[in-house]
Amino acid sequence: MNAKAAKPLGGHLERLVRKRIQAGQITQLPEAVSLFHRLLSPQNHPPSILTINNLLATISRIKHSSRYSAVLNLFNRLKCTRDRGVSPTIHTFSLVMDCCRRMGRADLGFCVLGQSLREGCGVDSIMFGSLIKGLCELKQIGLAVKVFAKMPLMGCVPDLIIYNTLIEGVCSTGDTRLGLELCRRMAKEVGSSKPDVITYSSLIHGFCKEGEIDMAVEVFTEMAAQKVRPNVITCTILIDGLCKNGDVITAQKVFVEMPACKLVPDLHTYSSLIHGLCSQGDTNSGLRMFDDMAAKGVVPDAITYNILIHSLCSQGNTHSALRMFDEMVAKEVAPDVYTYNGLILGFCGLGDINKAFEIYDKLVGSGLQANEITYNTLIDGCCKEGSFLRASELLRDMRDRGVMPDVVTYSSIIHGISAVGDWNRAIGVFRDMVSQGISPDVVTFNALIDSLCKQQLTCDAEKLVGFMEERGVKPDVITYNALLQGYVLEGRLDEAAEFLESMDLKGIKPNKRSYNTLINGYCKNNRIREALHLAEKMMEQGLKPDDVTFDILLNAVSNHESPVEMKKLISEMRDVRKDEDEKQ
Structure with missing residues (x-):
């Protein structure tokens, strides 16, 4: 074999790999791993670390469940080739750190950080950013804060992305005030990145979730003072938070001021405000907002329709709710089980159980699966109408369709039977409930206790209260009011007076x-x-x-x-x- 023929092919292979990486032709994990091993083969010229880094980056982007673990394995293989002059750089370590994060292995990220320091490669903000993000994703926020505090000691300045990652993390775990401290520190630090709309949106969202609406409004105001313009998401978060806190008036002010900031409300903005208005019982204003939404070209979805349908039904306006349902279908917005449940609840509330069953039949006919709310609403409606046979049929149908009855299901049946004075039957249902492994709650017990007291069987009711407490269910004012009524019906007024006096001592405040x-x-x-x-x-x-x-x-x-x-x-x-x- 001549000298030319014996020349290693490493240089040619490396050029080929580079060319294929640039062309995006390496898309299969087994082939990429094979190329990596061939590049590091002793039979070939040692490749440059630049090529190795590019190949590792390519592998990390291949659509394969094992791509990140493959990068870690190949990185360990790379450590065995240092004697050939192929040593990892800080970019290599950053790549591996990112793969550790994506695998949910922040513990390995600490190892990578330490190894980079030992190798003399140092650390940079990118590596710290990956580690902090990984810890935040694992909800290890305390540890992420400690890592963040170490950055200046290692000569690394956190950038806006790192600040935003940590602020979002602390806000997600209910420590938004710490997030605000970080934000204000970032704003004051010379040469540091300044808070942006993402920073402030995270803080506003955090305070809204924690119910600190005044702080959310304060941050929104501070945002304007820092000359950071809100976006639609920021305004929507605040509007939603205000509405959920019952401050619809302020929410409307934020909404009205959006055009001045050249912001166009979107579907979520409108839906949040419509929900707020309807929650306050102002369905008419919600409907006007719905019309405004349509006029502005914002297309409502099932959630928007559901809000209005439920609100109309809660006010007994099932006729308008049905019209909205028909409009929804005509506009090819598919109703979901929540839509049907709203209508069923509305008709049951009006005592029109037959119409409620018509809606139920439509639900089943549409191919949707009725859920426990559907069945519980219908069963409660049947029981209030005294249609216990129909309720029993629904209970069977519920089980046949794989929807398991819960405490609400049984409580409705027990309450209905108790209301007509059929104590023995109510106890039978109660025993069936317990045998099914369903624990009765205070509502269940109250239905039975109330029935016993109305039948002047207060002694039995007292025993049931004792059993209730043994099972760890605490009586409430409704329980005690039932007993009071029992004593009164039996003419035991002095005992009733003593019982009323004792309620405070038992931690139950008497009501009107x-x-x-x-x-x-x-x-x-x-x-x-x-x-x-x-x-x-x-x-x-x-x-x-x-x-x-x-x-x-x-x-x-x-x-x-x-x-x-x-x-x-x-x-x-x-x-x-x-x-x-x-x-x-």
């Missing part, structure tokens, strides 16, 4: 219904003075007697020979309440 129940009991048993005394005590506790209270008292004194001063006292109590209402 608590007092009215006992006041009614006193009046029916001609104990008018005690009833009046209790009404006065009710006022001392900061509870204003309502129309029910006065009706009970006035009926009592008018049906009995009561002293004039009693009638005068009732009249004075009513005048005091009227004066307080007018002041408010």
Whole structure:
């Protein structure tokens, strides 16, 4: 073999690899790995680290689930070739650090950082940026903050991307005030990057999520003072936060001011504001906003329609809700299960169970799967109408379709059966519920306790309260009001009075219904003075007697020979309440 024939082919191979990388022709992981090994083969000339870095970068972009682990394996292979003059550079380490992040292995990122320092390559902001981003993605925010604090000590200045990454991270874990500190530090540092619209949007979003709306508005104002213009996303985040906090008026102001900043509200902006208006019960304003949205060429989606359909149904305006549903279908916006659920809830609320079932049939006919909300709404509607057979059929259908009943399902059935006084049947459903592994909640227990008390079986109700507490379910004011009513119905007024006194000690504050129940009991048993005394005590506790209270008292004194001063006292109590209402 002559000398020319024996010449290694490494130089030619390296040129070929470079050419193929530039042309984007390396797209398969096995081939790329093979080329890497051939480049480092002892039989070939050592390649330049530039070619190696480019090939590793190419491998990291190949669409393959093992591309990042492949880069790490090849990097380890590279460490074995240092004696041939192929040593990693800071760019190599940065590449490997990014792959560690994408694999969710920030722990390996620390190893890469240490190795880069040991190799004398140093570290740069890119490596720190990858490590901080990886830690934030893993929600290890405390560690990310510590790494960030080390940057100046290593001679690295964090750039805007690193600041934004960390600020978004701390905001996502509920520490938005720390994010604001970082933002203000960045704004003050000489030669540092300055906060941008992404920085401020992250802060506003964080404060809105935490319910600190005043801080969100303050940041929005500070943003303007720093001459950073908001974008549509910023305004939408703030509008959504304000609406969810019930401050629709301020949200509308932000919305109105958007055109002055040359910002055009988008679908999400409109939907957020429409939702806010409807949540306040102002469906008409929501509909006007919907019309404005259409006039501006913004196409509503299923979420927008659903907001309005649910709002209309909650107000009993199912006719308009159906019209909106028809418009939705005509405009080829596909209704989802949430759309149908809104209509079903609306008709059940009106007691039109047959129409609710028509909507249910449409839902099933459309190919959508009814969910637990669908079934629970229909079952509750049936039970309120006394259609227990229909409710049982729905329960079977629910299970057959793979939708498992929950505590709400059973509570509706138990409440409905209890309301008609069928105690034994209610207990049967209760036992079935427990046997299915579904834990009853306070609503379930309250339905049974209320039924027992109305049947003057208060002793049994007391036992059930004990069982309820044994299962870790805490009674509420509704539970105790049911027991109060039971004592009153059984004529045990002194026990009822003692029970009312004890409610505070048990951590349950009596409400107007608590007092009215006992006041009614006193009046029916001609104990008018005690009833009046209790009404006065009710006022001392900061509870204003309502129309029910006065009706009970006035009926009592008018049906009995009561002293004039009693009638005068009732009249004075009513005048005091009227004066307080007018002041408010």
